[in-house]
Amino acid sequence: MIGRLTGVIAEKTPPLVLIDVNGVGYEVDVPMSSFYNLPNLGERVTLLTHFIVREDAQILFGFLTTEERATFRQLIKISGVGPRTALSILSGLSVAELAQAVSLQEAGRLVKIPGIGKKTAERLLLELKGKLGAELSATPASVASDAQADVLQALIALGYSEKEAALALKALPKDVGVSDGIKLALKSLAR
Template sequence: MIGRIRGLLIEKSPGHVLLEVGGIGYEIDIPYTTFFHLPEQGQELILHTHFSVREDAQSLYGFAARLDRDLFRLLIKVNGVGPKLAVGILSGLDAAQFIRCVEGRDTSALVKLPGVGKKTAERLLIEMADRIGQLEGQFVAGLGSGEAQPVKSTSSHEPVDEAEAALIALGYKPQEATRAVSRVAQEGMTREELIRLALKNMIPTT
């Protein structure tokens, strides 16, 4: 099991990073909540990881906070929730927000996530209610005390278009993505800021 990885950030995009460790480049899938905390390319990055092996694929998933990684591991144990859906859930809600949803029995926030219908949301609340105690100690101690600090992107290549494309890749319909980004877009905002605010407005956090 690969539980933690440290190296140079070679490439980054919403949902993926390429991390060089000892001359080897590791392709790592990440949720958007981790993407917001990435440093600039060429800088050192530490990720908490989960290595998934299936008959048809081997995938490495990375998270800025150990709490998010540990929640990911609990999510994929839920009936009907695979790694892809778990990453989607953690792209819309970080671990702290998800814990609040479970504690508050809040299905409304969950059903707004791509791929999560009413039945899946109810199943998540039921099954995770018994498991969330495994995470609450970390939650109370403080989230993402962290290896990675938020750093704004300096990219100037059409951040609105890139933000919309990122939301579409996450599973939102093009019309929903365009509408969500247009509601929050202001001159000078980066792609990361647009995605973060668009998701915040689409998904209640309380």
């Protein structure tokens, strides 16, 4: 199995990347999260890969991080989720966002991804619960209390990113209540 490629980027056509490894060109499908972080044409890159052999094709999928590859492998184990769907999921959500959606059981975030319907989203939430790793499913930043965890979930539900919500939480007093915390966080985010 091909586990890693290091070479020069010869072509970039989303989601396909052609990597020249000592004169051999490997076509690698990458999620958009990795694609946007790739170096420019002609520059060296190292991709972790997952090689799939089927009766009619041999497909190489590439990832910039071990977390992405591990999540991809976890996704394709789920009934009804093939490699293309897994790639689509990782293109629509970062690994941390997917872990957050699973820990909060938010099917709505998954349904927004092209190719993911309500039933598939519910199956993903059920199958992935507890499997994405404790370090990924933990809430971002250190949440000191249940009230702060509720504020964080409320901000994410309102459409703020995890990063924005975590920054707003840091500005709050430690002993703040949920409703006051949400108000104060929204004020700080509005600036």
